[in-house]
Amino acid sequence: MTNVVDSQQSGSSSSHPSVEARAELVDQLRRAVDGEVSDSSLRRAEYSTDASNYRVVPQVVVIPKTIDDARAAIEVTHQFGVPLTTRGAGTSCAGNSIGPGVVIDFSRHVNRVLDIDPTERIARVEPGVIMGSLQAAARPYGLRFGPDPSTQNRATLGGMIGNNACGPHAVAYGRTADNVVSLDVIDGRGERFTAGADGQGIERVPGLDQLVTANLAQIRTEFGRFSRQVSGYSLEHLLPENGRNLARMLTGTEGTLVSILEATVSLVPIADAPTLVVLGYPDMASAADAVPGLLAHRPLAVEGLDARLVEVVRRAKGAQNVPDLPPGGGWMMVEVGGDNAAEAMERAHTLAKDSGTTHYKVYPAGPEATKMWQIRADGAGLAGRTASGDQAWPGWEDSAVPPEKLGAYLRDLDELMKSHNVDGMPYGHFGDGCVHLRINIPLERDGSVLTHFMTDAAQLVAQYGGSLSGEHGDGRARSQLLDVMYSADTIALFRGVKDLFDPKGLLNPGVLVDPDPLDANLRRPAAKPLPAANGFSFLHDDGDMSTAVHRCVGVGKCRADNMSTGAGFMCPSYQATKDEKDSTRGRARVLQEMANGTLVTGGWRSPEVHEALDLCLSCKACSSDCPAGVDMAQFKSEVLYRSYKGRVRPRSHYILGWLPRWLRLIKRMPRLANAVLKVPLFARLAAFTGGMDARRSFPSFADQPFTAWWRKEGREQLADAVTQAKGPQTLKERGGPTVVLWTDSFSDALAPAVPKAALKVLTTAGYNVVIPEDEACCGLTWITTGQLDGAKKQLSNLLDVLGPFAVNGIPIVGLEPSCTAVLRSDLVDLFPNDPRAHAVAAATNTMAELLTNEDTKPQDWHIPDLSDVTAVVQPHCHQHSVMGFTADKDLLTKAGATIRTMSGCCGLAGNFGMEKGHYEVSVAVAENMLLPALREAGEDDIFMTDGFSCRTQVNDLMDIRGRSLSEVIADHL
Numbered sequence: 001m002t003n004v005v006d007s008q009q010s011g012s013s014s015s016h017p018s019v020e021a022r023a024e025l026v027d028q029l030r031r032a033v034d035g036e037v038s039d040s041s042l043r044r045a046e047y048s049t050d051a052s053n054y055r056v057v058p059q060v061v062v063i064p065k066t067i068d069d070a071r072a073a074i075e076v077t078h079q080f081g082v083p084l085t086t087r088g089a090g091t092s093c094a095g096n097s098i099g100p101g102v103v104i105d106f107s108r109h110v111n112r113v114l115d116i117d118p119t120e121r122i123a124r125v126e127p128g129v130i131m132g133s134l135q136a137a138a139r140p141y142g143l144r145f146g147p148d149p150s151t152q153n154r155a156t157l158g159g160m161i162g163n164n165a166c167g168p169h170a171v172a173y174g175r176t177a178d179n180v181v182s183l184d185v186i187d188g189r190g191e192r193f194t195a196g197a198d199g200q201g202i203e204r205v206p207g208l209d210q211l212v213t214a215n216l217a218q219i220r221t222e223f224g225r226f227s228r229q230v231s232g233y234s235l236e237h238l239l240p241e242n243g244r245n246l247a248r249m250l251t252g253t254e255g256t257l258v259s260i261l262e263a264t265v266s267l268v269p270i271a272d273a274p275t276l277v278v279l280g281y282p283d284m285a286s287a288a289d290a291v292p293g294l295l296a297h298r299p300l301a302v303e304g305l306d307a308r309l310v311e312v313v314r315r316a317k318g319a320q321n322v323p324d325l326p327p328g329g330g331w332m333m334v335e336v337g338g339d340n341a342a343e344a345m346e347r348a349h350t351l352a353k354d355s356g357t358t359h360y361k362v363y364p365a366g367p368e369a370t371k372m373w374q375i376r377a378d379g380a381g382l383a384g385r386t387a388s389g390d391q392a393w394p395g396w397e398d399s400a401v402p403p404e405k406l407g408a409y410l411r412d413l414d415e416l417m418k419s420h421n422v423d424g425m426p427y428g429h430f431g432d433g434c435v436h437l438r439i440n441i442p443l444e445r446d447g448s449v450l451t452h453f454m455t456d457a458a459q460l461v462a463q464y465g466g467s468l469s470g471e472h473g474d475g476r477a478r479s480q481l482l483d484v485m486y487s488a489d490t491i492a493l494f495r496g497v498k499d500l501f502d503p504k505g506l507l508n509p510g511v512l513v514d515p516d517p518l519d520a521n522l523r524r525p526a527a528k529p530l531p532a533a534n535g536f537s538f539l540h541d542d543g544d545m546s547t548a549v550h551r552c553v554g555v556g557k558c559r560a561d562n563m564s565t566g567a568g569f570m571c572p573s574y575q576a577t578k579d580e581k582d583s584t585r586g587r588a589r590v591l592q593e594m595a596n597g598t599l600v601t602g603g604w605r606s607p608e609v610h611e612a613l614d615l616c617l618s619c620k621a622c623s624s625d626c627p628a629g630v631d632m633a634q635f636k637s638e639v640l641y642r643s644y645k646g647r648v649r650p651r652s653h654y655i656l657g658w659l660p661r662w663l664r665l666i667k668r669m670p671r672l673a674n675a676v677l678k679v680p681l682f683a684r685l686a687a688f689t690g691g692m693d694a695r696r697s698f699p700s701f702a703d704q705p706f707t708a709w710w711r712k713e714g715r716e717q718l719a720d721a722v723t724q725a726k727g728p729q730t731l732k733e734r735g736g737p738t739v740v741l742w743t744d745s746f747s748d749a750l751a752p753a754v755p756k757a758a759l760k761v762l763t764t765a766g767y768n769v770v771i772p773e774d775e776a777c778c779g780l781t782w783i784t785t786g787q788l789d790g791a792k793k794q795l796s797n798l799l800d801v802l803g804p805f806a807v808n809g810i811p812i813v814g815l816e817p818s819c820t821a822v823l824r825s826d827l828v829d830l831f832p833n834d835p836r837a838h839a840v841a842a843a844t845n846t847m848a849e850l851l852t853n854e855d856t857k858p859q860d861w862h863i864p865d866l867s868d869v870t871a872v873v874q875p876h877c878h879q880h881s882v883m884g885f886t887a888d889k890d891l892l893t894k895a896g897a898t899i900r901t902m903s904g905c906c907g908l909a910g911n912f913g914m915e916k917g918h919y920e921v922s923v924a925v926a927e928n929m930l931l932p933a934l935r936e937a938g939e940d941d942i943f944m945t946d947g948f949s950c951r952t953q954v955n956d957l958m959d960i961r962g963r964s965l966s967e968v969i970a971d972h973l
Contacts, residue, residue: 022059025080029102032072035065035109042608045593045600046586047087047103051554052095053393053443053450054476055523056510057599058085058103065109067126067261071186074259077102077506078190085508086259088128088156090585091556092163093394094475095521096254096511104259107156108578113137114262121267122181127158127260132560143267146173149471150377153560158260164230164252166471168301168335168376171431175227175471177234177251179266185250185258188502192261195246202238202246207500212238215493222490228400228432228470232482232512233257233494254473255508257501271300271337275344276369277352280328280359284426285414287330289407290356291430294334297351302431303333303376308387309425313375316382316629320886322375323368326359332430333372374567376427381555381627383425383438389540391550392424392438393524395450395477399461400470403433409464410435416460420453434470444547447519454518458484479515524550527595535641535788536634537832545638546595551628552588558622559583563904563929569621569880572905576924577615584622584632587612591635604642613639615921617909618784619877620821633784634826640786649785655690656911657785660745660777660794663701667708667749670701693919697956699750706743706752710771714756718763736766736858739850740805740812744819745777746948754815754946757970758847762813764973765851766858770810776801778822784910792830795822795837803836806843813850815966817876817883817946818910820846825882846879846946847966848887864972867896870940871968872933874902874954876947877909888946888965897968899944900937904929906945908953926953934958944968 022039029037038044043061059082064070077084085099088107092098106128113134115124118141125134131152135144149155149167159165161183166175173179182196187205195201202209212219212235223229224236230252237248250258281287284306294302307329314322325331336351338344341364352360363369375382386392401409410426417423417439428436441450458468458481468478468485483491498505498513510516530545532538541548561575562568574583581587590612593600600608618633644653655662666673676682677698687694706714739762743755762769779794802812802823814820823844831837851857873892875885885901892899907925912918934943934954943954943962951962 025076025082025102026060028080029060029062029073029076032076033062033064033069035069036061036063041599042581042590042611045590045608046580046612047090047105048098048593048599049523049554049589050090050092050095050097051394051556052093052098052475052477053395053523054095054098054521055526055596056095056098056100056521058099058101060102062102062104063108064104064106067110070104070106070110071192071261073102073104074186075190081504081506083506083509084259086127086158086162086255088159088162089130089151089154089556089559090554091151091155091159092475093397093472094469094477096162096473096475096508097159099508099510101506105580106158111156116141116143116267118143122264123267124262124264125157126262127161128156131155131157131160138267139270142270144270145265146170146179146268147176151556153562153565154556157263157265161251161260161263162254163473164234164471166228166429166432166434168303168429170227170429170471171295171302172298172300173268175230177237177248180247180251181264181266183247183250183258183260183264184262185260187258188504188507195250195258197243197245197247199244200246202244205500208238208497211493211496211500218489218493222486225465226400226402226433228429228434229467230471231468231474231478231485232490233497235493235497252473254475254511256498256512257507259507273338273341273344274300274335274365275338275341275348276363276372277334277336277348278325278361278363278372279332279334279352279355279357280326281330281332281357282328284330285407285410287332288410288430290332291403291406291433293354293356294332294351295403295431297336297347297354299334299336299351299431301333301335303428304430304435305331305333305376305427306425307331309383309427310375311387312382312385312425313378316627317624318884321371323363323371324361326361328357328359333376378557378627381553381557383427383436384551384553384628386423386440387425388423390423390440391547392440393443393450394438394553395441395454395518396437396439396457397477398428398434398436398470398472399457399466399468400432400434401461401464401466403431405464405466406430406433406435409461409466412460413437413457416453416456420449420456422449422453429470432470433466443522443524446525447522450522451519454478454481455484461485475511476516476521477518479512480518482512482515523592526598527592528597530595533642535638536826536829539829539832545635549588549591549595549630549635552585552592552626552630553628554585555627556583556585557626558585562625566901566903568625569619569877569904570625571622572617572619572907572925572928573615573921575904575928576921581612582615584626584630587616587632587635588630591639604639609639610643615918617877617905617907617912617925619905619909620881621877621905623825624881634829637783637786637788641788644786649787650691651689652691652911652915653785653787656692656914657781657787659781659911663745663749666701667705670703670705670749673701691916692914693916695919696914699952702749702752704752706748706755707775709752709756714759718759718769736768737856738768738770738810740770740772740802740810742772742776742802742812742814744814744816745775746819747815748775751948751951751964754964754966757964758813758815758966760970760973761847761966765861770805772801774801778819778827780819780822781911783822783826788830795827795830799831799834799836799840802840806839807836810843811850811856812840812844813847814844815847815946815964816948817846817879818949820844821878821882846883846887848891849883852887852891863891863895863969865896866892866968866972869897869942869968870938871897871899871942871944872902872937873899874906874930874943874945874947874950874962876945876950877905879946892965900933902930902933906930906947906950906953908949910949913949913953922953923957926957930954931957934960942968
């Protein structure tokens with residue numbers, strides 16, 4: 001057996017085994033493990049980084065199916081002497097979930113809640129269990145796990161134990177370490193044992209008891225000074241007066257001492273009637289000064305929020321997602337509980353009186369409080385850009401000081417940033433003295449500014465008796481600086497502990513003990529520019545796709561089940577497959593590796609890139625749901641554009657990608673086309689020719705497209721209707737506002753009932769409706785297939801048709817959400833210097849937006865009564881992502897309709913679900929939420945959606961005909 005250590009520097013994050021050694025390792029792992037073992041460049045790219053600044057390419061990725069699988073993989077790594085890093089959701093901000101050897105991902109399969117004992121208030125779980133899943137399992141018993149980081153809907157308990165994660169409610173419930181009962185672990189010697197309280201497990205580590213006894217005075221003076229001192233090894237838990245608790249000591253050791261196979265944790269009662277108080281202060285430091293007084297009221301959470309971060313939320317998510325806040329430049333979010341709502345409200349007002357400010361608002365549990373917590377939850381991603389739009393990076397991510405010193409520390413930290421000419425938006429767990437901060441350090445060049453700033457920041461926090469890390473661990477970001485915080489004797493003590501548990505230094509090397517330099521293995525400086533080249537302009541990323549793909553900092557919200565909570569649509573393919581390559585983050589990592597060029601070496605045509613992007617539905621949900629604003633649909637389009645420019649494309653690009661062009665031909669003979677496609681042989685032949693899945697049925701083409709109807713009889717019918725209603729007046733004399741009804745290719749040829757209904761609604765409402773004489777295609781299908789030159793030709797024509805209306809301030813009404821979204825987003829990025837593009841984007845409305853705009857709608861019109869309507873409503877993904885669904889929801893609700901609004905993609909997503917190789921995933925995405933909701937719907941309930949794709953998917957899979965908003969309103973006029 002080849003010893004992998006022989007061919008690499010032991011403990012070095014930059015080590016590389018020989019090809020032969022890796023092949024032998026992979027072979028042995030595959031013999032031992034029933035789950036996936038991969039050394040492909042695609043898998044290694046996905047796991048080369050986490051939510052930190054660092055990039056360390058693993059040699060092998062193992063995705064075990066069971067604990068026995070994981071144990072077998074760990075044994076093989078011991079036999080081969082290969083570095084081992086265990087990983088959960090990969091949301092580490094410090095770089096402690098990446099490594100140079102074998103990376104084991106527990107999150108995909110080893111993620112069960114094994115048992116809950118409500119009497120003892122404990123739970124037994126596997127390390128890959130998502131924290132939100134544990135909370136859901138404990139909720140029926142009135143229990144929860146106390147610490148709850150903002151990433152709890154994707155963070156795993158194993159990762160939380162590794163980092164000693166805390167979260168907003170740690171001020172009441174303590175850190176993860178305070179809630180761990182016992183751990184089933186394997187150390188670096190290959191020994192498996194249970195660690196717990198009262199010395200359990202200590203005897204299994206020879207020399208540990210003696211090491212602690214010999215250093216009692218040192219441990220008592222340098223450790224446990226305040227609750228968020230989590231940097232280094234928390235040896236205070238091994239003191240006799242602290243119960244010699246090995247489980248708590250191992251919590252926060254970042255995978256450098258043991259690998260966790262199972263954990264038993266304590267649970268706490270769910271707080272009754274939580275009430276949120278938001279306190280306004282002149283600035284964040286003033287808010288921090290008030291913390292000691294607030295803690296006297298025993299709150300459940302005390303969170304700081306900077307005004308600049310709130311402004312970023314307004315710009316990114318819309319003003320409607322920010323509640324009406326009290327005046328201030330910084331806010332404190334304080335949650336209190338009580339036995340009932342009245343008691344909680346009384347406690348909230350009592351706390352506010354002692355807060356040192358007269359500016360406050362109280363939010364009982366409900367939508368406004370939820371919005372506040374969502375701002376806080378999205379902080380890690382939203383703070384990835386400064387208020388001025390610069391990319392901001394972790395590193396000094398979660399420093400902490402005793403709460404009574406927090407205000408002074410923040411003032412000095414602000415001055416330190418100014419002296420280094422950098423900026424960031426502080427927020428965090430102020431009740432515990434923990435500050436989250438991402439800083440616009442210029443990592444595009446090198447790590448010199450990072451090193452200088454971090455060194456000075458470490459000295460500053462040490463002056464305040466603080467901790468380099470308050471909950472994320474030291475990782476690669478801060479381990480080198482531990483000697484600023486601790487004495488030389490303590491650093492030697494850490495090394496002694498490491499030697500006892502992991503004498504060969506193979507567990508998560510480069511972290512905590514014998515650390516790599518903090519500027520080693522930085523991801524961003526190693527990436528090459530990808531300047532815009534006649535495709536998308538990447539307007540908001542300085543014209544560089546490399547900058548755009550590095551928006552992804554790895555917070556992993558795309559891995560969360562946002563749909564089940566109604567919190568978003570991202571990422572439908574990951575929810576269907578649970579495969580990292582199908583997450584927005586996984587795809588971004590592969591694109592970042594393409595920009596790096598050393599692992600993924602084929603550039604735009606790299607097989608790894610195309611495999612990673614294959615199951616992207618181009619739903620654009622990430623563009624709004626990802627707090628960093630990653631637009632994977634745009635990236636996919638650009639990759640396809642550059643890959644196939646001047647080359648033969650897949651068949652589907654010519655058929656589905658040119659669909660509006662074919663529709664123009666089919667409109668001349670729709671009955672013949674329908675008849676031909678009803679013959680199974682011809683249908684199969686057409687599907688093969690177009691690269692489509694034969695299980696898909698073709699939509700029916702309208703006998704009379706809308707434009708044909710309009711030219712032949714619709715114009716006269718409209719004139720007659722207007723004359724009957726208002727008399728024989730000219731257009732200008734009618735007095736109503738003028739709007740342009742833009743009919744896209746899909747609505748025209750495949751669903752003419754929709755524009756007819758829209759015309760009826762708008763005319764009845766009192767609008768003067770203008771229908772352009774010339775057709776105007778948005779080029780959507782050209783965009784999604786990466787044919788951007790063709791898309792620009794289509795859009796150039798559209799600007800000629802719609803531009804004159806837009807520049808004169810006449811609203812444009814779009815009917816198909818995906819097409820409307822092109823005008824509101826992609827159009828401007830493809831034509832950044834054309835004022836008509838900006839005018840069209842500003843003038844374009846959905847039907848609901850137009851009808852709810854009090855400034856432009858006829859004042860004497862009101863939507864008809866829809867109280868007899870009960871509907872399952874599917875917002876189109878592009879509408880959710882670009883325009884939003886708020887106007888539609890408000891319109892339907894005010895009209896009395898009863899609606900159940902879906903969250904998540906229908907799964908067809910334009911050409912995606914039609915293409916061969918995508919059918920199973922397309923159906924699985926539909927099964928995430930939409931299809932089950934329709935099965936549960938009442939007999940008289942209707943399915944409502946403006947999306948042609950959504951209606952097609954449901955009609956194809958369930959034989960249910962969907963209705964657009966315009967049709968539903970028109971039916972009730």
